[in-house]
Amino acid sequence: MAIFLGMQALYYIEPDLQIEIREAICYFGIMLKIDILEPSLKIALQAVQEAGDMIGSNFQNLQDSDIQAKGKNDFVTRVDREAEAIIKRIILNEFPHHQVLGEEGGYTQRKSKTLWVIDPLDGTTNFIQGIPHFAISMALMINGKVVLGLIYDPLSEERFHAIKGQGAFLNNRRIAVSRKKTLRSALGATGFPFKAPQFSEAYASTFRNLLLRCQDMRRCGSAALDLAYTACGRYDFFWEAHLLPWDFMAGKLIIDEAGGRSSDFQGKELKVQTSSVLVANQSLYSKILKILASHFKQVS
Numbered sequence: 389m390a391i392f393l394g395m396q397a398l399y400y401i402e403p404d405l406q407i408e409i410r411e412a413i414c415y416f417g418i419m420l421k422i423d424i425l426e427p428s429l430k431i432a433l434q435a436v437q438e439a440g441d442m443i444g445s446n447f448q449n450l451q452d453s454d455i456q457a458k459g460k461n462d463f464v465t466r467v468d469r470e471a472e473a474i475i476k477r478i479i480l481n482e483f484p485h486h487q488v489l490g491e492e493g494g495y496t497q498r499k500s501k502t503l504w505v506i507d508p509l510d511g512t513t514n515f516i517q518g519i520p521h522f523a524i525s526m527a528l529m530i531n532g533k534v535v536l537g538l539i540y541d542p543l544s545e546e547r548f549h550a551i552k553g554q555g556a557f558l559n560n561r562r563i564a565v566s567r568k569k570t571l572r573s574a575l576g577a578t579g580f581p582f583k584a585p586q587f588s589e590a591y592a593s594t595f596r597n598l599l600l601r602c603q604d605m606r607r608c609g610s611a612a613l614d615l616a617y618t619a620c621g622r623y624d625f626f627w628e629a630h631l632l633p634w635d636f637m638a639g640k641l642i643i644d645e646a647g648g649r650s651s652d653f654q655g656k657e658l659k660v661q662t663s664s665v666l667v668a669n670q671s672l673y674s675k676i677l678k679i680l681a682s683h684f685k686q687v688s
């Protein structure tokens with residue numbers, strides 16, 4: 389009874405402290421299944437729901453003045469910015485001591501070992517073009533490790549989520565990566581390095597090499613959805629050479645919790661600074677990593 393009440397009390401403690409307490413409990417050999425990140429997930433779900441409704445109501449309804457160029461081939465819309473503002477407001481209202489890193493606004497000022505990494509609209513080019521394939525991506529990191537990932541497609545209302553150690557889910561049903569063992573039978577997904585011409589040669593030769601060996605390849609324009617789709621077995625692997633943490637951090641945990649493998653093109657763990665991303669099931673991962681590493685020397 390005392391232990392049960394103690395566990396309930398954990399809900400009211402900040403997530404990073406909860407993790408430390410949980411680790412301490414596990415250290416003493418008492419394995420208690422407690423959903424300590426549930427309050428954070430609840431808030432993240434509220435954030436994607438509100439931002440997703442706003443994104444959905446603006447889809448195929450943009451004015452030219454809503455679109456600005458951030459750089460070459462790089463666009464942002466009023467909707468990306470408004471979605472980020474909604475998500476930040478909801479998180480910081482509930483957890484004012486947390487830090488947020490958003491694609492459009494960068495880091496919030498307050499430093500914290502609890503960091504939310506957000507892409508308010510992944511697949512902006514699709515959104516602008518009226519192509520119904522984009523998502524919101526939210527990851528919660530504590531001390532540099534991702535502990536919660538959520539990817540939400542506001543049009544299909546598909547919601548992929550994972551909490552560290554508790555599995556990966558699509559609309560609350562458990563998901564797993566595919567069981568394909570041979571590259572010959574595998575369907576891959578990728579993204580072009582359209583803003584990184586320095587990778588175009590290595591990318592083109594890798595693409596050719598992989599395409600000749602696998603079943604086929606898709607390029608749909610949302611890295612977050614590519615990762616989510618790989619986590620539930622729709623794709624067998626995904627690779628892209630030039631991403632940023634808000635594109636892949638939530639997807640990394642969802643893949644890992646769905647039983648897959650994730651790393652950069654050199655086999656190193658995905659971190660905030662990483663830009664190349666490979667994810668696949670256990671059988672395909674090493675085969676593809678070997679090919680990527682041979683084409684992309686030193687690309688992390």
Ligand code: 2AM
Pocket residue numbers: 462491507509510511512513579580583609610611612630631632635
């Ligand atoms: P975005 O729509 O949020 O910009 C398409 O290949 C994928 O690359 C999308 O997930 C897209 O996310 C992402 N992307 C676009 N520009 C990028 C950039 N400069 N750096 C990293 N990822 C980018």
Ligand code: CA
Pocket residue numbers: 468491507508509510511512
């Ligand atoms: Ca974005």
